[in-house]
Amino acid sequence: MTGNIIHHQPSYLEYQGRYKGLLGWILSTDHKRIALLYLYSQLAFFFAGMIMGVFMRLELIAPGRQIMDPATYNALFTMHGLTMIFLFIIPGLAASFGNFFLPILIGAKDVAFPKLNLFSWYLFVGGALIVLIGMFTGDGPPDTGWTFYAPYSLRTNTNVVVTVFGAFVLGFSSVLTGLNFIVTIHRMRAPGMGFFRMPLFIWAMYGTAWIQLLATPVVGITFIMVIADRLLGIGFFDPAKGGDPILYQHLFWIYSHPAVYIMILPAMGAITEIITTFSNRVVFGYKAIAMSSLAIAFVGYLVWGHHMFTSGMSETARWVFSLLTFLVAIPSAIKVFNWSATLYKGSINLQPPFWWAMAFIFVFMIGGLTGLVLGSVATDVHVHDTMFVVAHFHYIVFGGAGLAFFAALHYWYPKMFGKMYNKRVSNIGLLVVFIGFNTLYFPMFILGIMGMPRRYYDYLPEFTFLNQISTVGSWILVTGMIIVVTNLLRAKKMAPEFIDNPWGGRTLEWKIQSPPPLENFEEIPVIDHGPYDLVKD
Amino acid sequence: MEQNTTTHTAHENYDPISSKLGMWLFIFTELLLFGALFIVYSVYRYRNPVAFHLAHHELSITIGFINTVILLISSATVAMSITAMQKGDKKATLIFLAITLLLATIFLINKYFEWGAKIHHGIYPGSEFLLSLSHGDILFFGLYFFMTGLHAIHIIVGMVLLTIVFFRVRNGRINPDRYSFLENGGLYWHLVDLIWIFLFPLFYLIH
Amino acid sequence: MSELKPHISSYGSHLFVLACLITLTGITVAITSVQLGAFNTTAAMMIASTKAAIVLIYFMHLKFDDKIFRFMVTLVLAIYAIVIVITFFDYLYR
Incomplete structure (x- = not known):
């Protein structure tokens, strides 16, 4: 299958442009190099966030003070949330793998606006720097939680203004990436590639890009209103001046709920690609999966209120939001059923990316099912703001989007670097991660139902045992992550192999050399069949 | 600047529809940005109808009306500059752009005096006098300053954009074969107008 | 297009x-x-x-432009309208 690919072009990694070394990277407008810039920065932030998480778990190993004071703990969970959400998983698969593979998968040489693409990365890094500055200047890092709920965010002495502004800049970066992707998908598809011949990852990216575009400005201006409230004393969200703090929650979640779909949709897209490749079958229900991506994006935009069931909304709003929330289950289930149907009677190839995808589906199912408990008003009021919620969103965001991020990394790694990692070590690493993940987060469901509130520094003695299990889980999880990442880093040092298509993939990225040449395609391909059709090259 | 890695075809190929699509998508984000503020406005007006009605008497309908007309005319002149460009009339394009910029400046000067008068009367966010008034007044003027302020920032950005357009038309980088930048500058300017069309009745014409 | x-x-x-x-x-x-x-x-x-x-x-x-632009503008305005309506399910019935 690899025989007909000629290796004579320098890859994007080797190509020597006008600038050498680091400058050749940070001034490059090549989508593949920008993708790697994102990938490395995101992984760095992921590890920073992980370390914060480990310290939080260490503090919670027993009731009372262990290693830090309550104020530090408050700052820590805020920064953990900010780092993981705004710096790792919201750019997520879209910024790294989306940037790398979106143009390749549609048969284009680059995105529509390459310079804008690089600018987005600068905004991303700039925003991250501002958040970092907010941590170490003024009266210390914010202690509001990543949600910045008013009126506390207006009253606390900590450095909310700088941090919130950093988040605003990060949002701008996200908007521009989404804009770039939509134009690219509309205008740069290879000849013959109609919308219904696009790989499903692209459909997922398309839905994601629209959410980025339409939801992010809302939170952007909300953050600016918080800043104006603090600096000018306007009082938009200050009840003492007539403002309504619940309106802040509305505006915040109008973005931040769709943001969950910014995280999870590309993840689902990548999982679809992986499952199709490794079951050697044409994907089951192509159009259903494609449409479900758009449906999730659309309905996901209208369900934000389920974060606010106990905040004092009207009764009517509660049932409306609950109803809409249950509607999201339909397109999500369409995806899971179609994945299962694709696997059915497939010739399954048990490779590491496939195992990661299976791990994703397993934890995502748990996350999804516990979501039903939270989506229904009657049950939500019992577990709202308890550890149950913490467990649920870690199952969705980390177990879902996070594991899919690593699944995609293992799937596309040979293509991105032209090298193969040690598959055995990768499988062992995944096993450790999987065990660690469930040991860490599953006890939190039980703790939540027992009544342990989230974001608390201290707890009652009866919660000790489960908290200890959870803390041990965090150590296992970190061990697993170190194994996985070390394995990938070691592979980078190995000699390049000629592995253009190690998995037998059928989409366009597997028809070019690994790592891809600078302009991806020697000549733009002409598409005359569906993305997953089994045709002989 | 763009040759540092490669000669991307994306740079070589000029695709006006791509850039127009990009501009429209950007306009959507702006609409949603102000959209969120309009939600805030409508919620607070719904909760404080009487205070909003009384507070709006502080604003002069005449100045609001004049500014509306100014923006509408400037929108038309920018549209006409595109027509002139399509007809290949460089001089007319430049004249229409200059008129647009002039009108934008007059708008900002009006705004300056309008704001100045309010501030002179002690009405500005966080002022002692304003805080002594009712909740509805605080919110009305908070929103007034925030929304018209944000709109004014957009005017300034639009003016910078159109100034760049002006010089690029003059040195021929924008020409009848390649004028997306002018079109996009125009689209942005219409957006600014579009937002004002709603700001005017919501702040000046409350009944 | x-x-x-x-x-x-x-x-x-x-x-x-x-x-x-x-x-x-x-x-x-x-x-x-x-x-x-x-x-x-x-x-x-x-x-x-x-x-x-x-x-x-x-x-x-x-x-005069391609209909895709009309379609997108309509869609965005429709979504925005729905968001306003849903928000007011809270304030109208509180």
């Missing part, structure tokens, strides 16, 4: 559109001095929407 030759609007058509817009502005100011009760706000918003539509269709060229 079709890449046909662009439509060139005449100066006269722009001036006509401008005249319509200014007239509508005059009407909306005049109407505030008439007592119409709750209908005043409705009328003001309807006139504003009409003006916005005129700007979108003629000045922003939606009438």
Whole structure:
């Protein structure tokens, strides 16, 4: 299958442009190099966030003070949330793998606006720097939680203004990436590639890009209103001046709920690609999966209120939001059923990316099912703001989007670097991660139902045992992550192999050399069949 | 600047529809940005109808009306500059752009005096006098300053954009074969107008 | 998307559109001095929407551009409208 690919072009990694070394990277407008810039920065932030998480778990190993004071703990969970959400998983698969593979998968040489693409990365890094500055200047890092709920965010002495502004800049970066992707998908598809011949990852990216575009400005201006409230004393969200703090929650979640779909949709897209490749079958229900991506994006935009069931909304709003929330289950289930149907009677190839995808589906199912408990008003009021919620969103965001991020990394790694990692070590690493993940987060469901509130520094003695299990889980999880990442880093040092298509993939990225040449395609391909059709090259 | 890695075809190929699509998508984000503020406005007006009605008497309908007309005319002149460009009339394009910029400046000067008068009367966010008034007044003027302020920032950005357009038309980088930048500058300017069309009745014409 | 030759609007058509817009502005100011009760706000918003539509269709060229632009604008405005309605499910019934 690899025989007909000629290796004579320098890859994007080797190509020597006008600038050498680091400058050749940070001034490059090549989508593949920008993708790697994102990938490395995101992984760095992921590890920073992980370390914060480990310290939080260490503090919670027993009731009372262990290693830090309550104020530090408050700052820590805020920064953990900010780092993981705004710096790792919201750019997520879209910024790294989306940037790398979106143009390749549609048969284009680059995105529509390459310079804008690089600018987005600068905004991303700039925003991250501002958040970092907010941590170490003024009266210390914010202690509001990543949600910045008013009126506390207006009253606390900590450095909310700088941090919130950093988040605003990060949002701008996200908007521009989404804009770039939509134009690219509309205008740069290879000849013959109609919308219904696009790989499903692209459909997922398309839905994601629209959410980025339409939801992010809302939170952007909300953050600016918080800043104006603090600096000018306007009082938009200050009840003492007539403002309504619940309106802040509305505006915040109008973005931040769709943001969950910014995280999870590309993840689902990548999982679809992986499952199709490794079951050697044409994907089951192509159009259903494609449409479900758009449906999730659309309905996901209208369900934000389920974060606010106990905040004092009207009764009517509660049932409306609950109803809409249950509607999201339909397109999500369409995806899971179609994945299962694709696997059915497939010739399954048990490779590491496939195992990661299976791990994703397993934890995502748990996350999804516990979501039903939270989506229904009657049950939500019992577990709202308890550890149950913490467990649920870690199952969705980390177990879902996070594991899919690593699944995609293992799937596309040979293509991105032209090298193969040690598959055995990768499988062992995944096993450790999987065990660690469930040991860490599953006890939190039980703790939540027992009544342990989230974001608390201290707890009652009866919660000790489960908290200890959870803390041990965090150590296992970190061990697993170190194994996985070390394995990938070691592979980078190995000699390049000629592995253009190690998995037998059928989409366009597997028809070019690994790592891809600078302009991806020697000549733009002409598409005359569906993305997953089994045709002989 | 763009040759540092490669000669991307994306740079070589000029695709006006791509850039127009990009501009429209950007306009959507702006609409949603102000959209969120309009939600805030409508919620607070719904909760404080009487205070909003009384507070709006502080604003002069005449100045609001004049500014509306100014923006509408400037929108038309920018549209006409595109027509002139399509007809290949460089001089007319430049004249229409200059008129647009002039009108934008007059708008900002009006705004300056309008704001100045309010501030002179002690009405500005966080002022002692304003805080002594009712909740509805605080919110009305908070929103007034925030929304018209944000709109004014957009005017300034639009003016910078159109100034760049002006010089690029003059040195021929924008020409009848390649004028997306002018079109996009125009689209942005219409957006600014579009937002004002709603700001005017919501702040000046409350009944 | 079709890449046909662009439509060139005449100066006269722009001036006509401008005249319509200014007239509508005059009407909306005049109407505030008439007592119409709750209908005043409705009328003001309807006139504003009409003006916005005129700007979108003629000045922003939606009438002459590819239909994908019209489709997208409609979609975005529809989503925004739905968001307002859903938000008011809270405030109207609180």
